[in-house]
Amino acid sequence: MKNKILGLEGEKLAADFLLKYNYQILCQNWRHGHLEVDLIAKKDDILVFVEVKTRKNRYTGSPDITITQAKQDRIIRAAEHYIEKNNLDIELRFDVISIYLDKDLNHDIEWIQEAF
Numbered sequence: 631m632k633n634k635i636l637g638l639e640g641e642k643l644a645a646d647f648l649l650k651y652n653y654q655i656l657c658q659n660w661r662h663g664h665l666e667v668d669l670i671a672k673k674d675d676i677l678v679f680v681e682v683k684t685r686k687n688r689y690t691g692s693p694d695i696t697i698t699q700a701k702q703d704r705i706i707r708a709a710e711h712y713i714e715k716n717n718l719d720i721e722l723r724f725d726v727i728s729i730y731l732d733k734d735l736n737h738d739i740e741w742i743q744e745a746f
Contacts, residue, residue: 640729641668647727647739653678662715665708669727677720679709681745684729692728692740702746706746 645655653671659669669680681697702724709722726745730738 636684636686636731637682639735640731641682643684643729643731643737643739644727645669645671647707647741648678648680650705652716657712662708662710663712665704665711667705667708667712668711676719676723677709677710678723678725679705680725681705682727682729684731686731686733697745699727704728720742 635718645658648655648669651673653673655669655671656677657670657680658668660670667679669678671678671680681701683696705724709724712718713720713722719720723744724746726742728740728742730740
């Protein structure tokens with residue numbers, strides 16, 4: 631499975647996962663210039679910006695460790711632009727959802743709330 635396809639499948643699984651927990655998916659792959667957020671979701675009065683990391687196996691370590699401080703800063707800047715563009719005054723949270731997806735599309739999901 632190509633990396634782009636793997637990533638898109640992971641994002642779909644992450645969105646479906648959040649829907650099961652009664653989150654509303656507001657945007658997928660939201661962009662502002664070169665900044666991007668994989669998923670923007672809302673539940674109650676909390677707006678959640680989600681970075682999704684998908685891997686084929688667990689041998690390379692947990693996917694969330696690849697989210698560097700620089701990546702976190704880009705996600706935070708993207709969130710600031712989203713909030714400003716939509717004139718929002720709401721509590722924020724930054725989560726990471728790690729997906730392990732094998733060639734048969736079997737998967738495991740790890741969800742880190744308030745990851746940064």
